[in-house]
Amino acid sequence: MNFQTVRHHFIKFYGWARSTGGITVILTAVLAILASIDKGVFILTNTFVTGGMWALVAIGITLIFGVMNISNFAHGEYFMVGSLAAYAIITPLNAHLQHHPNPWLLTVAPLIAIAGATLVGAVFGLITERLIFNQLRKRGKGNWLLNCFLVTIGISVILSNAYLLLFGASFRGILYYWDLPPILIFGVPVSVDRLFTFCLALFTLLGFWVFMKFTRTGQAIRACSQDERGARMVGISVNVVNIVVFCLGCAFAALAGASLLFMFPAYPTVGLMPLYNSWFILILVGLGNIEGTIPGGFIIAFLQVATRIYLGEGWENIIPMFIICLILVFKPYGIFAYSVRSVWEK
């Protein structure tokens, strides 16, 4: 690497660091390090565990919006479906393991639960798409965005109250997926579940990137999000793409719900927090910006972890909310200067 390349990279980095996005990211990183020196490294680990999953939930919403122009306010409910499904799978498995110890199954059981929950989320997404949005697309006239917004509110009300009706208002959670001693990372104990959740989020994001970049379906999805009519002209079945996208988005939410079951037990309104968070992220990074949701997820997660530690329980929604309101006022298209204005403003 010669001097020219270093200089070139430095100038590029310097330009990025001076943009709003760069300043925010660097500031958050510095603050996160300072906070973890002050209070302990668990701030960082908590941020990483939840941030990855919030990014995953937010990617689902972004994807559904980008392709189908649906602003999904029911996304938290798919998170809830995921956590409930994971609970429903892991509890009988654990009960079975109590009587018939089997080390192999003990290791794999959480994976089965998470995979099953993801599948359940995808099926729920499929049902919703076929039963509601397909009908709306056929019949709907006029204001598609606003109608979809109202319909998703209806879905959210129905799903969360169906949970209440069918299973009651009790918390259904587990303490851990793997009953193993925590692993030491730089002398800090990190529980296996958290480490696994973080890795799972990273792998899923990576897999999603590969899927979008290199498979034909991914290309079709990107084409649809750029121009639906154009995609139709070159022979892409927009109907199939819509189904895939909605299932994928819901599956991501369910995956997050399932893998965070040990932190967020399933109950009727468990989906609200992920929903708020993912909308924070979307506003922060700009609507429709898929790559941006990953740093956005970590920024929001850090903001919440830090406010909870420093100001106490309950403030973690208030302070970020005011910050997001400020961002909306001064940078309505997100800190990364991403704009898809035309669609969102209808």
Place this chain on the structure above:
Amino acid sequence: MENIASNRLGLRRLLNLASMTPLGFLGLVLLGLFPILPYLNQGYLIRWFIWAAIVAAASMAFDFSGGYISIVNFGFSAFIGVGAYSSALIALRLGISPWLSMFLGILPAALLGFLVGAVSLRLRGMFAICFTWFVGLAFFGLAMKLVPLTRGPLGLRAPYLFKTSSNLPYFYVAFGMLVVTYIVLKWILRSHLGLAFQAIGQNVEAAMTSGIYPAWYRIINFTVSCGFAGWLGGFYAHYYGILTPDLMHTSKTVEILVIAYVGGRKSLWGGVLVAFPFVYAMEMVRSSLANLPGLNLIIYGLFLILIMIYYPGGLAESYQVYLGQSRNPLVRWLINK
């Protein structure tokens, strides 16, 4: 040509001044008679009617911005809550009669509406929805956490409007507020302001081209809409006598929003017509099927989805289609055609 008989009575003129059709007036009279009719004059029914009147008036104020300038205020219940809390706190701390503090509660809510309207000028569509939603959530959180002021989830006790335990006077106050809300909002909408609102709601760029400065009208719209929300909140506080942050939760906004949209956008009265049967049916389901919690809200959500898919115009559209084109002279007289 105006009907001579009614002209002599001045009824038509009076009703026109109040922006009502004879049909609407008849409906209002019927509504006012509800709680003194036999079988309907029971305490719990009147309580439901009072809640329905509050929701109906709130849905009108919501429709005033959601329907006319197409900015959905998704934090609407937070504005109601701000009015309720300030009215209760003013009455408690300063010892003012709740009748006066109810009106003073308008000020903070309207001021907040003014600020939100002024700050969110650049935002449209989903951005505006998200912004008002976040503001609403933030105030919900503040009501939860500012325990020294609001007593948080424990609930703030507010003085009652009347000394009696009867619900009837409250019903007539709520009913009067409903009518006043309708007349004032309709009066604003009939002026040149209303035209400007509709122009902005349909197409901002076209409105600007024809010389309308959207910022000004949007701020007015938000201030008025939120001011009414605050007023209704004040009544809520002094009727129920206890305030919890639940009033500001998004689910309350959804309740109002469903009523407003099922009633029909840009109609104002649609929400009133829907609110009473809806609230009645919901409470009926909830009280008769108490062992099935959440069922009433499932019906609620289902209703919203079905209306949005199959009949997005709501009740106001069916009125236009079935009554508005009627040839029957009596019907035409009743609806002022």
